[in-house]
Structure formats: structure tokens, C-alpha cells
Amino acid sequence: MSDLLEVRVWRGGAEGAFQPFQVPRRPSQTVLDVVTHIQRHLDPTLAYRFACRVGMCGSCAMRVNGTPRWTCRTHVDKVADDGHLEVAPLANLPVIRDLVTDMEEFFSKWTRAKGRFVPTRTRADEPAVVEPTSAKRQEADAGIECIGCAVCYSACDVVTWNPDYLGPAALNRAWTLVNDVRDGARADRLFAVAGDAGCHACHTHMSCTEHCPKHLVPTKSIAGLKRATTGALLTLAPWSDE
Numbered sequence: 677m678s679d680l681l682e683v684r685v686w687r688g689g690a691e692g693a694f695q696p697f698q699v700p701r702r703p704s705q706t707v708l709d710v711v712t713h714i715q716r717h718l719d720p721t722l723a724y725r726f727a728c729r730v731g732m733c734g735s736c737a738m739r740v741n742g743t744p745r746w747t748c749r750t751h752v753d754k755v756a757d758d759g760h761l762e763v764a765p766l767a768n769l770p771v772i773r774d775l776v777t778d779m780e781e782f783f784s785k786w787t788r789a790k791g792r793f794v795p796t797r798t799r800a801d802e803p804a805v806v807e808p809t810s811a812k813r814q815e816a817d818a819g820i821e822c823i824g825c826a827v828c829y830s831a832c833d834v835v836t837w838n839p840d841y842l843g844p845a846a847l848n849r850a851w852t853l854v855n856d857v858r859d860g861a862r863a864d865r866l867f868a869v870a871g872d873a874g875c876h877a878c879h880t881h882m883s884c885t886e887h888c889p890k891h892l893v894p895t896k897s898i899a900g901l902k903r904a905t906t907g908a909l910l911t912l913a914p915w916s917d918e
């Protein structure tokens with residue numbers, strides 16, 4: 677195995693190009709380590725984003741050899757057997773510069789999908805008791821660990837075809853809250869995700885699920901939203917809360 681990695685890194689905005697670098701190969705090296713080496717030792721103008729380095733903040737996602745990944749938890753040995761790496765910004769998001777994408781659109785879709793918890797109790801009330809074994813709690817728990825990395829969003833062809841589509845992360849969040857029995861906005865949320873750019877636009881390609889680094893299953897969440905929105909329509913209780 678060569679002691680050097682051959683790394684091509686995207687430079688510039690949407691009309692940019694790949695720039696080659698050589699980076700020393702090290703044991704247990706992550707893709708984020710490689711990008712950081714380039715920025716610290718070879719070209720300080722390289723723009724990229726990270727924060728926690730331990731898979732919690734969701735800020736370090738990039739495309740690595742064409743596949744969207746969280747780079748702080750992606751070991752070079754797993755993705756660059758032949759010593760070649762190509763690192764690019766996430767797809768389906770505007771490129772600000774180099775490896776940094778503009779996340780505004782991604783998070784504004786969480787807002788459109790009513791991805792914020794709406795409390796039904798005040799601090800003066802007793803805390804709600806939600807049984808860990810209840811079906812709704814388990815549905816909510818299944819999607820709650822999302823770190824907002826946009827890997828799934830970058831992997832989704834429907835987002836590419838229809839940039840208005842809310843996408844797997846926002847819909848996964850909506851399903852989590854639809855199942856949160858403490859939340860008071862179920863009807864509004866179902867209405868928000870039922871339109872043309874909502875859950876029914878998903879083609880069930882599973883690409884989001886295959887790529888999610890947290891092993892979440894947005895496809896299942898979206899299927900739940902499809903059932904819930906259809907059920908709400910059929911009962912014609914105009915989007916009424918249960």
C-alpha cells in the first residue's frame with residue numbers, strides 16, 4: 677500500500693473543478709482527517725465544515741467517491757482501497773464554496789413540514805408520561821436520532837427531479853412528531869406534508885435509508901405519513917386531531 681493518498685477535492689462553486697492533492701496515509705484516518713490535513717498543511721483557503729468529529733453534529737457530510745457520507749466517521753481504509761479519494765460537496769444543495777453547501781433550503785423544509793414540537797402542556801403541568809413500550813413511542817423513537825446531516829437528502833433522486841420536494845429528513849422529522857403524543861400540531865403537520873411536494877412524491881427508492889449514517893429508515897417514516905394523510909382524508913374530519 678502506498679504511503680500517499682491521491683485526493684481530488686472540489687474547489688470553487690457550482691462551476692468549480694477538482695484539484696489534486698497528495699496526503700500522507702495514516703492508520704485509522706478518516707476522510708475528515710484528510711480534508712483537515714489539506715486545509716492545515718497544503719491549502720489554507722480550502723473551505724469545509726465540521727464541528728464535533730464524533731458523529732453527533734451532522735455538519736461534516738460530503739460526497740466521497742460519489743457517495744454521500746458523514747466524513748468524521750468514514751475511515752479511509754473502507755472507501756479508498758486503491759489509495760484514491762474524490763471529495764465533493766453534497767448533491768441537491770447549492771454550493772457556497774469548495775466543500776461547503778448552503779443548508780438553508782434543507783432546514784427551511786423542516787419548517788415547512790412543521791418539524792418543530794408544539795407543546796400541549798406548560799411548565800406548571802406535570803410532565804407527560806409516555807410508556808416506552810407503546811406503539812407510538814416506539815415509532816417516534818425510531819426516527820428521533822436524526823442529526824440533520826442531509827446525507828439522505830443528497831442521496832434522494834426525487835429531490836433532484838423536484839427541488840420543491842420536502843425530502844426524507846424533513847418527512848422523517850414530521851413522522852416522529854406525528855407519533856409524539858405530547859405534541860399538539862398533528863393535524864397541521866399532516867396537512868403540511870400531504871401536498872404535491874410532500875410524502876406522496878416519494879418513490880420509495882430507499883436511497884435515503886441505504887445511506888443514512890445513523891441507520892434510520894426515512895422510507896418507513898414516509899410510508900407512515902402516506903397512510904396517516906390518506907387516513908385523515910378518508911375520515912374527512914378535516915385534518916382533525918384524534
Ligand code: SF4
Pocket residue numbers: 831832833834835843844877878879880881882883884885894895898
Ligand atoms: S425513499 Fe423516498 S425520500 Fe428516500 S430516497 Fe427514495 S424517493 Fe427519496
Ligand code: SF4
Pocket residue numbers: 821822823824825826827828829844845848887888889890891892894
Ligand atoms: S435521516 Fe439520517 S441521513 Fe437524513 S439527515 Fe437524519 S441522520 Fe442524516
Ligand code: FES
Pocket residue numbers: 726727728729730731732733734735736737746747748749
Ligand atoms: S463533525 Fe459532527 S457529525 Fe461529523
